[in-house]
Amino acid sequence: MIDTVHNQRLVKAYELIDFIGTATDLESLVLLFGRAYGYIESLRDTKVLPSGTFANMEKQARGNFETINARLGANARSPELVAPSWNTKK
Numbered sequence: 001m002i003d004t005v006h007n008q009r010l011v012k013a014y015e016l017i018d019f020i021g022t023a024t025d026l027e028s029l030v031l032l033f034g035r036a037y038g039y040i041e042s043l044r045d046t047k048v049l050p051s052g053t054f055a056n057m058e059k060q061a062r063g064n065f066e067t068i069n070a071r072l073g074a075n076a077r078s079p080e081l082v083a084p085s086w087n088t089k090k
Contacts, residue, residue, distance in 0.1 A: 006048050013039035013057060020064040026072055033065045 016036035023029035040061065044054050 006043065006046060009039050009043055010049075013043060017057065017061045017064060020061060021068060023068050023072070026069070029065065029068050029072065033061060036061050 013036055016032055016039060020029065020032045020036060023032055037058075040054060040057050043049060043057075044051075
């Protein structure tokens with residue numbers, strides 16, 4: 001049975017994995033991924049869950065990271081317009 005501390009770490013890891021998908025800039029993306037990976041590693045070190053669980057957690061974290069990194073990278077190369085377009089058709 002997982003005790004309260006390990007359960008809290010597990011919940012926090014999954015929350016951070018989900019939050020990776022909401023990152024709006026590269027700095028927050030890297031920060032969220034690093035924090036999530038830290039929780040994953042701390043859970044791995046305690047050996048309270050099967051190793052397949054950690055592989056899935058890492059896969060989810062890396063998948064979210066790659067998706068958002070590609071999106072942010074694409075936006076960095078072709079930024080969206082900030083100012084409104086005043087060209088109107090009548």
